[in-house]
Amino acid sequence: MTESDWLTEGFEQNRIRLRAVAYRMLGSITEADDAVQEAWLRASRADAGRVDSLGAWLTTIVARVCLNVLRSRATRREELMGVHVPDPVISRTDGTTPEEEALLADSVGLALLVVLETLTPAERLAFVLHDMFDLPFDEIAPMVGRSPATARQLASRARRRVRGADVQAPDADLGRQREIVDAFYAAARRGDFDALVAALDPDAVLRADGGTGRPEASVVVRGAASVAGQVLTFHQHAALAHPALVNGSAGAVVTLGGRAVAVLGFTITNDRIVRIDAIADPDRLSRLDLSVLDD
Numbered sequence: 291m292t293e294s295d296w297l298t299e300g301f302e303q304n305r306i307r308l309r310a311v312a313y314r315m316l317g318s319i320t321e322a323d324d325a326v327q328e329a330w331l332r333a334s335r336a337d338a339g340r341v342d343s344l345g346a347w348l349t350t351i352v353a354r355v356c357l358n359v360l361r362s363r364a365t366r367r368e369e370l371m372g373v374h375v376p377d378p379v380i381s382r383t384d385g386t387t388p389e390e391e392a393l394l395a396d397s398v399g400l401a402l403l404v405v406l407e408t409l410t411p412a413e414r415l416a417f418v419l420h421d422m423f424d425l426p427f428d429e430i431a432p433m434v435g436r437s438p439a440t441a442r443q444l445a446s447r448a449r450r451r452v453r454g455a456d457v458q459a460p461d462a463d464l465g466r467q468r469e470i471v472d473a474f475y476a477a478a479r480r481g482d483f484d485a486l487v488a489a490l491d492p493d494a495v496l497r498a499d500g501g502t503g504r505p506e507a508s509v510v511v512r513g514a515a516s517v518a519g520q521v522l523t524f525h526q527h528a529a530l531a532h533p534a535l536v537n538g539s540a541g542a543v544v545t546l547g548g549r550a551v552a553v554l555g556f557t558i559t560n561d562r563i564v565r566i567d568a569i570a571d572p573d574r575l576s577r578l579d580l581s582v583l584d585d
């Protein structure tokens with residue numbers, strides 16, 4: 291086997307893991323795929339003959355690519371404006387594929403990805419690589435140009451931020467989650483404000499991202515009554531909610547006239563909806579894998 295064949299085979303064996311690293315780093319499936327492709331181009335141009343651990347080497351390359359993307363975001367004004375909900379992983383209700391499972395390992399819900407976006411690029415890299423992928427700090431340190439001790443401090447700060455955000459874990463029973471989401475949609479169709487409030491946690495949060503295509507849909511609403519009111523304001527009776535798993539939890543793809551108009555992910559804890567993350571940006575919806583609508 292030539293070195294080129296060895297590298298190609300090894301890269302394909304690591305592709306799913308590299309994509310999972312990039313998704314946690316960037317919160318964007320499209321950018322994650324681009325980062326993996328860029329990592330392949332860099333690896334194929336490098337001298338891999340002296341590499342001891344191909345998986346660790348490739349992880350380092352994709353992490354550096356992602357770090358550059360995160361740093362460039364800080365200079366793009368549109369990334370700093372409005373509400374941003376990370377790309378969801380949308381699956382059929384009968385279960386996730388092995389690649390989707392890799393993307394969602396460690397309970398990577400949309401709420402956690404939102405918190406990760408509050409970290410500095412260096413903090414995010416240190417936290418993701420160490421806490422989620424078990425890379426040692428002496429390997430992380432050169433990527434951020436710091437000492438191992440400083441890399442440890444970066445991960446520690448990130449960990450405190452994540453814990454301080456109190457990202458609640460969803461209930462494990464997907465069937466019960468689905469019952470609650472279905473009841474929530476039924477209440478919305480009836481215009482039943484009280485039933486909507488009853489399904490929500492008193493401190494429920496709605497984050498909706500309409501992007502530049504629907505800026506009026508970008509909101510952050512807190513409190514059960516306010517969330518219920520917002521849902522009734524935006525609900526359209528002709529819309530259809532197609533059941534789906536969104537980042538491993540009960541969710542829906544909403545269509546109007548056969549066209550996808552929103553993807554909603556729900557976090558349900560103790561039989562109450564504590565969080566709704568919605569994407570209504572037409573441009574981003576067009577780039578998401580919405581094959582669940584084919585069922």
